Amino acid sequence: MADAPGEFEQLVLLAILQLGAVAYASALRERIQDDAHRRVTRGALYATLDRLTTKGWVEWAVEDTTPERGGIPRRCFSVTAEGLEAVSRSYTAVRALADGLEDVLGKA
C-alpha cells in the first residue's frame, strides 16, 4: 500500500505547490504559518523536508546565491509526480469524507 502523507507533510507539500518558483525554506515556513495559523519550528520544517526528499515526494534545485547569504547557495523545492499523487490522494480522501458536511464544518 502506498504511503500516505502525515498532516504536516501535507501542509508542506501544499505550500511548495503554492509558492512555485520561490519555494525556499524560509518562505515555506512563513506561508504555512500565515495560512494554516500554526507555529512552525525551523527544525521541524527542515526535518520534514529531508523526510519528504527521502520518500521521493519532494526534490530541490540549487539556485544562485544572494549577497545576504554570504556566498552560500539556496534550495528551491518542488513536488515530484509521486508527491503530487500522494497529496492529491489525501486531499481526495478528505474531500470525500467531508462531502455533505459543509454545514457542520462551516460552523466550526
Added chain:
Amino acid sequence: MRNVDGGPPTPPPLLERTVSGLLGHGASTPFILGDLREEFGALSRRRSRTLACVWYLSHGLRIAARVRLEPRRPGPAVPGRPYTSSGELRDMMTTDLRQSARFLARRPGLSLAVIVTVALAVSATTTVFAVLDGVLLERLPYANPDRLVAVWETNPAAENRNVVSPANFLTWRDELEAFDAVSSILETGTTIIEEGVPERIGWIQASADYFEMVGARAVVGRLYGEAEDQPGGGNVVVLSEGFWQRRFGSDPTVVGRTIQLGLRPGGAPFEVIGVLEDRYDFEVEVASFGGVGSHEIWLPPQFGAEARQAGGRYLQVLARLAPAATLQTARQEADALAARLADAFPDRQEGWGVSIVSLHDDIVGGVRPMLMVVFGAVCFVLLIACANVANLLMSRASEREQEMAVRSAMGAGRGRLVRQLLLESSILAGVGGLVGIGLTQWAIATLVRATPDLPRLETVGLDAGVLAFALAATGFTAVLFGLAPAVSLGRSAVAGGLGSRGSVTTVRMRRLRGALVVVQVALSLVLLVGAGLLVRSLANRLDVGVGFEVENLLTTQVQLGGAAYPASAQAAFLEELIERAETLPGVRAASGVTGAPLSGAGSRTGFWPLDRPAPEASEMPGADVRWVHRDYHTVLGIALRDGRLFEEADDANAPLVVLVNETGAERTWPGDRAIGKQIAMPWNDTLVAEVVGVVADIRHNGPDTEPYPMLYWEHRQFNAFNFMSLVVRTAVVPASTVVAGLRRELGEMDSGIPLGNVHAMADLFADAIRRSRLAAISLGMFALVALLLAGIGIYGVVAHATARRSREIGIRMALGAERKGILRMVLRDGMRQVGLAIALGSLGAMAMAGLLEGMVFNVSTTDPVTFIGTVGLLALIGFVATWLPALRASGIDPVESIRTE
C-alpha cells in the same frame, strides 16, 4: 564579525562552526546554514548584533537537535512518531508520563517497595545532614562569628583547655594586640530572694566587652558597659530573656527595679538595667562550683587591682581577633607573652601556655568526629538503598524486555525508551523523596526533642540548605538507580529485538546486578564493623561505670546566704540538714560533698607529700579536691581499700586528716603504704594533713575520664564553702516524695534557701554516656537496615537468576542431576558473590575503622572479635538469602519447566 566593506553582517565563525558541526554532514546542512545566515543578517540589521548571535545559537541548536533526532528509517506513527511542534512534544511527554504512571500503578507492590526505600534513605540522610548543617556548618549566631576565638591556658599536665586566672585574663586584655576585645566568662549560681519564693538561679559573670563582641542587644532597657564593669561600678544586673518572661511575665517596667540576690555578704540589692536577647546567651563549657546549667542573670565581674595577683584559675575567656590578626599571629604573640609571664611569675606561670582556637571549633570540635562518622554511615545506607532499588528495577526491566522490543520495532528510538525508564524511576524517586522530606521533618523534631548531648541543637531544622540537600539526594538516587536499568535495557531493545531469549543484554544485566549486590554487601560489612565497635564501646562504658552505684541516688544543691551564715554556722547547718534528711521516709542514707560526681563541678589543685622536699610549683602533682560529709563514701558505695574512713570525731578540733583514692596513693607512694604519710596542699593557707585512708577510684565525669588522684577532706575541719551537694540514697520509692520531704525540711530550717539542681544520679550517668549511646544506636540502626537491604538484595538476585535458569535446571535434572547437586550449584554461585563481597568489605572496614579512633572505648579499632563476628553474621545472612531460592530451584519439576518454555 561586521564586514568593513559594507557587506551584509555574518554570524561569528565560531558560532557557525558549532552549529554546522551539530547539524552533521547531511545534504541539507549547507543550505540550512545559508538560511540561518540570511535571517541572522536581517535580525542584526533590524535589532542588534548581540541579539542576533543569541538568536542564531539558540535556533541553530534547536534545528540541529530536531534534524538529528529524525529517525533514519521511515516508520509508522505511534509511539516513535516524530513530533512536529512543541504541542506534540508536550503530548508525547504526557503520553510517556501516563504510560509510566500506568505501569507503576500496575505493580503497586514493587512501586511501594521502591518508594518506601527511597523515602527512608532520603529522610535518614537528610536528618543526619540537618544535624551536621546546624551543628557544624552553620555560623554562630553572633556578630563576626569567624573572628571570635576561645582562649585557654595549657598546663604542665598537658591539658590544653584549662580555665584561666583573672591575672592572666587581665594581662592578655591589656597586652595582646592580636585581640581587639577580650572577655571573661564565669558561670555559677545564686539564689534570688525576690517576692516570697526563693529560687536557685544561674548567673554569668561576663565582662562588659562580651556584649559588644557578640553584637548583643537588649530586649528592653540596656546592657551594662565599661563604666559598670569597674570596682565600685554599682550593683547592676541584666536579666536573660527567658527568665524575664518566666519570672516577671515580660513586664518592661522591671527595668529600674531592684532585686535581692544571695550573692554578696551584706545582701545589697541589685538594680535591673535591662534584658538580654536569648540568642546571645553563651554556651559555657566549664561548669564551676554552684553552676545550675542555665543562665538567668548577667552581671559584670568588676575585677579590681587585687585580681591582677589572683592566680587561681576559673574563668573562660573569649576574644575577638583584631582586623590585622590571624589565629597564627595571635598564637605567636600569646606564646611569647606566656614565656615572659613564666619568667616573671615562675610560682604560678611556670609551664603554663596559651591555646587559641576558633570559637566555633571550640564549641563543636568535640562532636565533629562523631557526626562525620554518622553522616558517612548514613550515606552508605543511601548507596545501599540505591543499589537495592536499582536491582529491583532491573529485575522488572528484564521482564519488560519483550515490551520494549515491541516498542522499538514500532519505531521508538533508544533515546525514547531510555527516557521512559528514567521517567519511571524519577516518578518513584520523586514520590519517595517527597515522603522522605515529610519524614525528615518528623525525624528532626523527634531528635531535637530527645535532646542528645549535642551543642547548638537549637539551630538544627529543615531550612533551605537542608531542603536542597534532600532534593539533591533524591535526584542522586533517581539517576543512580534509574540509569543502570535504563542504559542496559535501551541497548537490549535495539540489539536484542523480538523473541530473543537469554540475550547478551540479559547476561550483562545479570552481571551488573551481581556487582551491585557485591557492593551492597561490602558496604554493609563496613557499617556492621563500625556499629559493632561502637556497640562494644558502649557496653564497655556501661561495664566500667563510674565506680559507685548510681541507681537510687539523688543529688541536690544547697547554698547558704552570705551574711546570715558565718563560716562556723555553715558546717553545723549542713550537718543538721543531712541528719534531717536521713530521718525522711524512703531515705536509706544521706551525705554531702562539694561538687557531686557527674555534675561537672569540682576543683583541682597541686599538693606534695611531706616526706619529700617541696617541689617547684610547676612540678607539683595535681589532685582533685572534695570536701565531704563523713558518710560520703559509705553512701555512694566507694570501697575502703586501706586504713579508715572519716569518723564523727574528725571535727574542727581534731588534727587534719585526709583520704586519698587508689590512683593518688599509687602515684604518690608507689609500692609504699599511704597510711600515716603527711601531705601539704596550698589552699588559702597551706593545709597539712595525715593520710588516714585509701578509697577506691571513681570516674568523676563519666566512664571516659581516667581516674585522677583525689583528696577528700572532712568538711567540718576546713570549711570555706557556703554550699554543698547533698547525696541521698533512697529506697525504691518515687524520688519525688523524697524531694518533697527534703524541701520541707530545708524550708523549716531556713525558708530563704531553695533546693537547687535536683538530679537522679542515674540520669546524670545516662547523660555522661549519651553521646556514645547516640553514636552506637545510630550506627547500629543504619547497619541493621543495611544488613536487611543486603539480604533482600542477595535473595532477589539469586532468586531471579535461578528463575531464569529454571529450564537449564530442568534439563540437568532430566539428564539425571540430583536435587542435592542443584542445591549445591545454586548455593555455590550465590556464595561466591557473598565471599567476594566479604573480602572487599573487610578491606574497606579495616581502612575505615581508623576513623572511629577516639570514639571507641576499651576496644581496638581492629578488634578481631568484632571483625570475625561481623563477617560470620554477614556470611550467615548471605547463606540464608541464597539457600531459600536454591531450595526452590532444587524443587523444580523438570517436565514442567521444560514444557513452559
